[in-house]
Amino acid sequence: MATVTLRAQAPARRVGLLAGLEHTATLAWRNLVQIKHNPMELMDLSIQPVMFLLLFTYVFGGQMSGSTHAYLQFALAGIIVQNGLFATLNTAVGLNNDIQKGVFDRLRSLPIARSAPLAGRVAADLLKQVWSMALMLGLGLALGFRPGAGVLGVLGATLLMVVFALAMSWLSVLIGMLASSPEKVQMMAFVVMFPLTFSSSAFVSPATMPGWMQAWVKVNPVTALVDAMRALLNGGPLAASLTHSLLWAAALAAVFFPLALRAYQGRA
Amino acid sequence: MEFAIRAEGLVKTFGTTRALDGVDLVARTGTVLGVLGPNGAGKTTAVRILATLLRPDGGRAQVGGLDVVRDAGAVRAAIGLTGQYAAVDEMLTGTENLVMIGRLLGLPRPAAKARAAELLAGFSLTDAGGRAAGTYSGGMRRRLDLAASLVGRPGVLFLDEPTTGLDPHSRGELWDVVRGLVADGVTVLLTTQYLEEADQLADEIAVIDHGRVIAGGTPDQLKAQVGGQTLELRPARPAELPQVRAVLAAVSGREPELSPTGLLSVPARDDSVMPAVVARLTDAGLVAGELALRGSSLDEVFLTLTGHREPATDEPNDTMKVGV
């Protein structure tokens, strides 16, 4: 018998910051180690981004820009953004799954920081986000993409994507807390994210769209994000789109962070 | 501390549903409290309140002498919870599931691994420890789930319908585990839909229905209250039905019920009924084709206690067949 006496120590009423960070790290580890046993997740994180990148480049590229190479140069930012936004919904699916399966209750019955299950999940999902993005950038570079704004631009783009994904993840948390099943979350991802990401500057220049569509594309936050990412990756004027996308990120977080937290604590 | 679990007047409403309507529960330290009730009675709600997952709308509860609302953090450090549905991470291996809990409880990694190995061995899961829990059978999952709730060596353990959906063999194994824990001094609150299970494991039983405790006591007290067992008899020769019926009525002092299939039944309040019936039948030269003592099903307990039949539960009721 291993002699492990946990009960001996006086139970702390509030979990300290350091312990809370450890709990978060452990739960983030849990979400990452899952990948090892779940090929589907590896597919989500790796194969899907690669597949989209290849399909967009080699199916649409020639017609869109006259050459696959030129189109890759244009569309990589958009493909990355679309993939990144879809990925934010993994947080909702994962949380909802934990709730439905009872794992969430098990975690909440443990003497750990209240925020750790949420923070661990969000942190792990951001790491996965970076992984997918790095994969797409790497593949893009191998296929001939040239980052016009250099290494700093690439780092900036990664950071911006992470910041925006973090802001979006509170919406995702809210959905995850309220949805009745993971399947519903996935359904919603499809129905909301597809039109939202396509009706932007991600894949084609808005100038080719009808006027009413242009009006929407202009105000679509995805356009702001894509334009900023494109400027960071390809070079070009950055200030307006960057400000615009950061404002959107701030607004999303300002609205959904409190709502998500309330839904989360409502269960606690 | 005399009582490890103590709840008074717990109330919880969901919208218009009064899931708990003033529930009192006590469990003496080191004993098993069985909370018996049909689907929707409020068992899970009560467990969730006691395990700090839900705030009561009224009443109060202490676990290990600590208030479940004000001292929730300290209560969590003292309890283990195995919910109604095996709450294991299907995408982690058995070992990883347990190591994760150990790490969350503050064990250094080597200690967490050692504790995981020890528990896996104790639950006959060592061979499966390296496999994703999603590949486990229902019984294995339950065992892993129970192991997960024991990582921190809790003094109070909540088991919410731990054997629902298990085959009889796995159920028996789980019962043995619970008995072992109690022998080690753990206090267990176990909810169940099976009278037999409560009878087997519990020192005290609280029967709940529609969010209220409608009966309580030791299993023997409860069985005495609800008529304990039912004696069933089918005459070998249908022509003898009236005489056999008269014998049953004379011994039990009750008019027997006759089922459409020709089975006579009377409540058997104590162990003397069966031998008395056999003796009288023999004396009268009557032959019983089928004679059995059957434990009251939960259905019958509820019929007796509430005067109404509960809607059928999703599991068949257990009966204790005693062939003669």
Ligand SMILES: Nc1ncnc2c1ncn2[C@@H]1O[C@H](COP(=O)(O)OP(=O)(O)O)[C@@H](O)[C@H]1O
């Ligand atoms: N989260 C919830 N929202 C709404 N109703 C609930 C919720 N949880 C339980 N109930 C209702 O409360 C009652 C008691 O449920 P529960 O405690 O799960 O019973 P049991 O565990 O005995 O089957 C049921 O009528 C159930 O439908």
Ligand SMILES: [Mg+2]
């Ligand atoms: Mg239940």
